[in-house]
Amino acid sequence: MSAAAAGVFVTGTGTDVGKTVVAAAIARTLAAAGHRVAVFKPAVTGLDEPPADGPISHDMRGFPAHRPLADHELLREAAGSRQSDGGIAPYRYGPAVSPHLAAALAGEEIEPGRLLEAARHAAAGADALVCEGVGGLLVPLAGRYLVRDLAVDLGYPLVVAAAPGLGTINHTLLTLESARAAGLEVASVVLTPWPEEPSEIERSNRETIASLGQIPVQTLPHLALAHPHTWPTLRPMGLFPTR
Ligand SMILES: Nc1ncnc2c1ncn2[C@@H]1O[C@H](COP(=O)(O)OP(=O)(O)OP(=O)(O)O)[C@@H](O)[C@H]1O
Numbered sequence: 661m662s663a664a665a666a667g668v669f670v671t672g673t674g675t676d677v678g679k680t681v682v683a684a685a686i687a688r689t690l691a692a693a694g695h696r697v698a699v700f701k702p703a704v705t706g707l708d709e710p711p712a713d714g715p716i717s718h719d720m721r722g723f724p725a726h727r728p729l730a731d732h733e734l735l736r737e738a739a740g741s742r743q744s745d746g747g748i749a750p751y752r753y754g755p756a757v758s759p760h761l762a763a764a765l766a767g768e769e770i771e772p773g774r775l776l777e778a779a780r781h782a783a784a785g786a787d788a789l790v791c792e793g794v795g796g797l798l799v800p801l802a803g804r805y806l807v808r809d810l811a812v813d814l815g816y817p818l819v820v821a822a823a824p825g826l827g828t829i830n831h832t833l834l835t836l837e838s839a840r841a842a843g844l845e846v847a848s849v850v851l852t853p854w855p856e857e858p859s860e861i862e863r864s865n866r867e868t869i870a871s872l873g874q875i876p877v878q879t880l881p882h883l884a885l886a887h888p889h890t891w892p893t894l895r896p897m898g899l900f901p902t903r
């Protein structure tokens with residue numbers, strides 16, 4: 661099923677690789693182009709944790725660049741959406757653990773049907789639904805139901821967020837293989853944050869992933885996360901053609 665006519669599912673090579681930033685940049689791009697954008701994240705964990713200092717502590721103007729917002733909050737802001745917390749992320753947990761464990765600690769189980777219903781509800785009335793996964797594709801949500809199964813059930817093409825540096829070729833190619841094995845279409849890989857002056861390794865990673873993965877590779881520079889109006893546009897290859 662596809663909950664909205666157009667949509668994208670942003671996954672990543674793992675946790676903390678830039679999925680939220682990539683999904684937010686896409687949502688912001690679509691919203692700025694006049695689309696009504698809704699956002700969706702099946703489960704958010706780690707709400708008890710203080711906001712982590714990311715790899716970047718301050719942006720170029722001296723503003724703190726780390727993320728003061730939880731994933732669903734940053735996505736909502738980027739999309740200019742008025743969805744409630746529960747409308748974006750039906751399952752939200754305090755501990756920073758895998759979603760199936762977070763649910764178990766809360767004495768419940770994530771229900772795939774409820775996720776699909778929530779995604780459908782989020783997309784109702786929107787032109788585009790931007791979804792962010794949890795961790796990587798093989799993270800369990802409930803029992804044997806993985807993030808990858810949710811991506812298949814939602815039916816949207818994937819965008820894979822990946823780090824630019826050492827180790828990313830293996831992680832990215834594994835993710836592409838896993839996606840394609842389940843019949844998922846992958847629109848592009850986005851390397852993030854892409855440095856202003858990429859090293860030889862980073863430039864080589866970009867080319868190697870494109871050729872071995874047979875995939876368009878896009879890049880996203882460091883964003884001042886607190887200042888969405890300064891963000892560059894990010895349009896996944898082949899998706900959301902300009903009107
Ligand atoms: N282009 C970028 N500009 C600024 N910061 C970035 C960029 N890409 C990644 N980061 C930083 O990298 C860290 C991880 O990013 P993000 O939160 O988007 O990862 P994630 O894959 O969504 O993590 P999670 O698995 O927790 O959902 C954050 O601290 C974020 O600020």
Ligand SMILES: [Mg+2]
Binds near residue numbers: 679680681731792
């Ligand atoms: Mg995230």
